[in-house]
Amino acid sequence: MRGIVSCIKNGSGRDRTYFITDVSDGFVTQEALGNLPLAIGRAVEKKESGGFADSGTEVDGEELKRIASKASSSLIRKEAYVTGNADIDRITSRMKGRLDEIAALIIRKMMLSAPIVVRFHNDADGSGGAYALYLSARDFALSHSLKTNFLWIMQRGVSYSGQDAESDILITNNYECVEKPLLVVIDFGTNPESNQGIGKIKDRFDIAWLDHHPIVPDFAGLELPNYVNTWQFGGDSNYTAGLLTSVMCKSFSEVDTSEMEGASLIGDYSDYATEKGADMSALLDFVTSDLQAIYGPGKMNVTPQEIDAIVTNKDRSRELLEYANMRMEEALDNGIKSIRKYSLRGANLAVLDFEEIRSEDSKYPLPGRYASKLLDRLDEKGMKRTVLVVSVGSYLLMRIDKGLCAEFDLTRAMDEMKNRYPDEIAGGGGHRCAGSIKLKFKELSRQMTASLVGIIRAELGPKEAAED
Numbered sequence: 027m028r029g030i031v032s033c034i035k036n037g038s039g040r041d042r043t044y045f046i047t048d049v050s051d052g053f054v055t056q057e058a059l060g061n062l063p064l065a066i067g068r069a070v071e072k073k074e075s076g077g078f079a080d081s082g083t084e085v086d087g088e089e090l091k092r093i094a095s096k097a098s099s100s101l102i103r104k105e106a107y108v109t110g111n112a113d114i115d116r117i118t119s120r121m122k123g124r125l126d127e128i129a130a131l132i133i134r135k136m137m138l139s140a141p142i143v144v145r146f147h148n149d150a151d152g153s154g155g156a157y158a159l160y161l162s163a164r165d166f167a168l169s170h171s172l173k174t175n176f177l178w179i180m181q182r183g184v185s186y187s188g189q190d191a192e193s194d195i196l197i198t199n200n201y202e203c204v205e206k207p208l209l210v211v212i213d214f215g216t217n218p219e220s221n222q223g224i225g226k227i228k229d230r231f232d233i234a235w236l237d238h239h240p241i242v243p244d245f246a247g248l249e250l251p252n253y254v255n256t257w258q259f260g261g262d263s264n265y266t267a268g269l270l271t272s273v274m275c276k277s278f279s280e281v282d283t284s285e286m287e288g289a290s291l292i293g294d295y296s297d298y299a300t301e302k303g304a305d306m307s308a309l310l311d312f313v314t315s316d317l318q319a320i321y322g323p324g325k326m327n328v329t330p331q332e333i334d335a336i337v338t339n340k341d342r343s344r345e346l347l348e349y350a351n352m353r354m355e356e357a358l359d360n361g362i363k364s365i366r367k368y369s370l371r372g373a374n375l376a377v378l379d380f381e382e383i384r385s386e387d388s389k390y391p392l393p394g395r396y397a398s399k400l401l402d403r404l405d406e407k408g409m410k411r412t413v414l415v416v417s418v419g420s421y422l423l424m425r426i427d428k429g430l431c432a433e434f435d436l437t438r439a440m441d442e443m444k445n446r447y448p449d450e451i452a453g454g455g456g457h458r459c460a461g462s463i464k465l466k467f468k469e470l471s472r473q474m475t476a477s478l479v480g481i482i483r484a485e486l487g488p489k490e491a492a493e494d
């Protein structure tokens with residue numbers, strides 16, 4: 027084999043790992059350990075005795091990138107992925123060109139062993155997308171004999187901060203490659219709070235950003251060449267980031283990711299959700315939120331490799347699912363006991379302080395998913411036509427029964443709150459049936475909950491107070 031050094035990873039001490047790209051015989055990469063004094067772009071020959079020898083020639087880095095670009099474009103699959111849901115497939119066909127470009131970018135980085143940092147939101151949607159990318163990339167790397175350098179980071183916040191950018195620069199500083207590193211962002215960050223992070227990273231990394239959150243004005247990511255958001259293509263948040271990422275992967279891989287697609291739709295309460303992926307969704311929610319319960323104390327990050335180890339172990343995943351369901355049931359029972367109820371004209375209002383019932387050390391269940399489940403549970407218990415307000419930290423989450431939200435639009439209550447309390451409210455968003463308000467300080471929670479309750483009661487008719 028004759029190859030070119032495309033990437034070098036500097037280990038601790040003096041050890042270096044060389045990633046060698048063979049362009050003569052298809053496009054494969056190899057890993058070689060040792061203290062070869064080689065630089066990027068150096069051509070090497072594989073020795074019969076093993077290892078590599080310097081061939082004494084060099085290849086221009088630009089030339090190598092050009093060859094890799096051509097090779098990656100030629101591997102993009104022409105046909106668009108079809109799910110069978112006409113609405114989804116229509117949006118997919120509009121995005122195909124953009125998704126192909128992102129797919130080509132990802133596989134080019136893989137071909138040159140450049141570091142790829144994947145940051146994904148820690149819910150069923152974000153982690154489902156990351157898991158789909160992991161399986162697709164693993165399959166692609168195996169079938170093309172590539173050595174890749176993926177780094178997976180689970181994102182707890184909703185923005186890509188300056189600190190995130192600094193951390194990504196630091197961890198990829200160990201690599202010296204012919205190509206820039208790649209940052210892949212899945213299911214978060216479409217807001218101006220990400221602008222600082224984007225400013226720091228955009229000249230040092232290529233960036234592929236896959237999201238489905240409503241686009242906020244002044245968000246700097248819109249300028250990025252590989253920012254893709256379903257809202258730009260006539261879609262909305264129902265087309266989830268996990269689905270978007272899975273569909274993008276279909277441009278270079280045929281690996282079945284339908285479970286993750288279904289899980290992402292269920293996890294984000296998409297209108298496109300079916301029964302498909304229900305267990306995967308519950309499992310991903312649990313695995314990504316209560317890391318301590320699964321992996322022991324001090325565990326902060328979870329990678330798709332770890333998710334895969336659980337998913338592919340039937341006994342372990344069944345056991346975890348049962349445990350997760352039991353924990354959810356407990357939290358719902360406690361929630362039902364702790365809510366405050368108000369009767370309105372032809373409707374109900376339920377208010378819950380989630381901090382009171384959620385255990386301190388555990389992040390499970392996630393508040394958004396919990397609020398939706400609690401609303402379903404109230405309905406099952408005969409409390410129909412309910413508006414639910416759940417306060418947690420500096421957030422007020424709202425959910426309305428589907429029948430009732432045809433008559434009462436939650437965005438009206440949110441707008442009213444923003445108008446009345448511009449100094450207290452940092453932001454908010456959602457739609458007719460579900461939404462959230464972010465407060466500037468969590469200490470405002472009680473006062474703002476009371477105001478929101480007042481607005482809803484005024485809107486839906488102040489019946490004789492029947493508080494209990």
Ligand SMILES: [Mn+2]
Binds near residue numbers: 152213238266267294
């Ligand atoms: Mn999402």
